Amino acid sequence: MSQAARLVDTAQIVAEFGTSKSRVSELSNDPNSGFPRVVPTEGRKRLWRYDQVAAFFAQRAPKQRTLPAAVLEADQDELLSKREVTKLLGYAGTATIDAYFRDRPDYFPLPDHDGVDGPHWRRGTIVAWATSRPGKGRRRSATSSPLPEVSADGDPDEPLGTAEVAALLGYGSAASFSSALSQGRVPELPEPDSLEKKEGARGRPSRKWRRATIVAVARRRGVLAAADEEHEDLVGAADAARILGYKDTDSFLSALGHGYLPGLEEPDGVEHRRGSAGRPRQQRWRRSRIEELAAHRSSAP
Known part of the structure; x- marks a missing residue:
């Protein structure tokens, strides 16, 4: 059967076009929505021509976002703070980015650098995300790197970075830990034990904590059993x-x-x-x- 002759019901439309049953009903009952007419058939099930439904949703697909030329022509490797990213994206405040990390894990890109002054992103990272992400509605989450396996029994003086600390404290990602830390939601965690910067690396130094420091915090938070x-x-x-x-x-x-x-x-x-x-x-x-x-x-x- 050709796609033009193929008929689809509500459930098939929901599955193929990422909408909902209530939305299909709303569109179908609205004479001004432009949604295809129901094909007259025997029985009570409502059916539509697949090619007409596909054309309807294709026409409504969100257009790719564009950013000002000044943003696209600027240094794409420059590191931007959360406040600068907020301004670039046109958000009212940094709370929007915090909400992404809190409520929609892996949706917003992870920081390219997480130093003592907080998370920073390369301008190119934000530009790529802003121009490729879908519009309102269902969004596909970006794949985040899995956290490393970190033992609580290793060298107590070994310095641990953000990803290792996030793993020991039970966070789902380094980004969610960084967000919680920047919002003061990890009050048990003291200032970093050291700051490290690789030779020739751009940006600010990375924060490091001793394993013993993090294990103690994990025990206080109940993520790890108390020593006794x-x-x-x-x-x-x-x-x-x-x-x-x-x-x-x-x-x-x-x-x-x-x-x-x-x-x-x-x-x-x-x-x-x-x-x-x-x-x-x-x-x-x-x-x-x-x-x-x-x-x-x-x-x-």
């Missing part, structure tokens, strides 16, 4: 519920929340969401403590 807990057998709510004879985890947590287990109100550890200093995701208790309570409850008259 590493050899403790800690259990979560599910195991505690089973040991204490509750029918499920919810029953145990309900009893805990209503004060029926005063001996367990203070956990021995907490497991935070990775990269977050917010509320703990799971409380943890020493197994010996839970088993002792279970034995006491079973022996009570």
Whole structure:
């Protein structure tokens, strides 16, 4: 069957053209939208000619963005601060870029350099992104480099860069860590232990922290177990519920929340969401403590 003769339904339009069922319905019901007419067929399913639908969406495709000639002719290797990038893109403030890193990981390009004065991008990086990214609607995320595997047990004095620190602190990318750091959302992290700049490299020096410094911060944030807990057998709510004879985890947590287990109100550890200093995701208790309570409850008259 030729594409001209092919008929498509709402689900196929959604799958092929990246829209939604409600949007297709809205366009189809609006006589001024220019959306193709439904092809008369037997049955209740609405069908459209594929070639007409394809032409409609092709006509509505966003045009490639253009930037002022002065921007395109300037030094494309020059490093720009976040504020300068904001001005180049015409944003009202740097909060837009911060929101990209916070809410849409891997959408905005990673900094080309992350030094003591914050993240910086080459002008060419921003120009390439601004002229090639899609317009409003669904956007494809750029592929970011995976974070390295970093051990907490290495040389405590080894200097770690942004990517290694992001990995140890549980962030999804170096960019999300840099964004959090610039916004003051990593208050436990002290000033860098050193600044390093490779010979002949452009831009500002890179920030480095000792492994021991980062491991200590990771322990305080709950990303790594505290040193005195590493050899403790800690259990979560599910195991505690089973040991204490509750029918499920919810029953145990309900009893805990209503004060029926005063001996367990203070956990021995907490497991935070990775990269977050917010509320703990799971409380943890020493197994010996839970088993002792279970034995006491079973022996009570």
